[in-house]
Amino acid sequence: MATHYLYEIKNKVNNKxxxxxxxxxNINDGYMGSGSLISKAIKxxxxxxxxKKILEVFDSEERMYERELEIVNSQFVSRNDTYNxxxxxxxxxxxxxxxxxxxxxxxENWYNFLKNNISLGVRKAIQEGKxxxxxxxxxxxxxxxxxxxxFVEKRKKTYERMNYQQKENHNLYGxxxxxxxxxxxxxxxxxxxxxxxxxxxxRGKGKNxxxxxxxxxx
Numbered sequence: 506m507a508t509h510y511l512y513e514i515k516n517k518v519n520n521k522x523x524x525x526x527x528x529x530x531n532i533n534d535g536y537m538g539s540g541s542l543i544s545k546a547i548k549x550x551x552x553x554x555x556x557k558k559i560l561e562v563f564d565s566e567e568r569m570y571e572r573e574l575e576i577v578n579s580q581f582v583s584r585n586d587t588y589n590x591x592x593x594x595x596x597x598x599x600x601x602x603x604x605x606x607x608x609x610x611x612x613e614n615w616y617n618f619l620k621n622n623i624s625l626g627v628r629k630a631i632q633e634g635k636x637x638x639x640x641x642x643x644x645x646x647x648x649x650x651x652x653x654x655x656f657v658e659k660r661k662k663t664y665e666r667m668n669y670q671q672k673e674n675h676n677l678y679g680x681x682x683x684x685x686x687x688x689x690x691x692x693x694x695x696x697x698x699x700x701x702x703x704x705x706x707x708r709g710k711g712k713n714x715x716x717x718x719x720x721x722x723x
């Protein structure tokens with residue numbers, strides 16, 4: 506018979522906590538949460554620096570999730586002393602669209618985690634057929650990222666550079682991509698394009714081939 510319980514994991518070094526739920530037939534299975542931040546913290550500090558305490562046991566999985574949602578709410582998620590990223594209960598990823606705090610989004614460690622890991626999570630979700638909520642979460646994060654001052658400034662500079670490199674000013678103006686199936690692709694000047702095509706090169710970049718560079722007609 507399965508056991509449904511609510512637990513708390515605590516970091517003995519910095520006192521940060523993670524609260525989650527688990528269903529198991531072996532209460533001593535060593536489960537230490539599945540959250541991304543708590544997993545990274547355990548890897549960083551070592552399992553010996555964490556304690557786990559069962560807070561409540563439930564008769565049903567439904568009641569377990571209801572209780573998790575009551576405790577791991579938006580206020581809990583927004584605290585600096587927690588590893589939880591989303592609200593508890595079923596569909597936590599979707600609920601997090603409204604509850605992840607701006608404070609955590611702007612925190613450097615949190616942003617680095619997002620940048621390095623969220624796309625991997627989206628790809629995994631798509632592979633497992635769970636892409637709806639994870640993709641929505643990812644797009645929400647991308648939107649928040651785009652409003653940060655450093656990215657606004659970076660975007661402005663990019664637009665200025667793009668406007669400058671239009672038509673004749675663009676470094677690839679007058680160039681065409683060609684490729685060979687056994688090697689890769691490159692940009693060649695239009696003035697020598699015919700010569701490349703006559704020697705077995707094919708228009709376009711092909712698929713999954715490395716880029717050589719740019720060949721001018723000089």
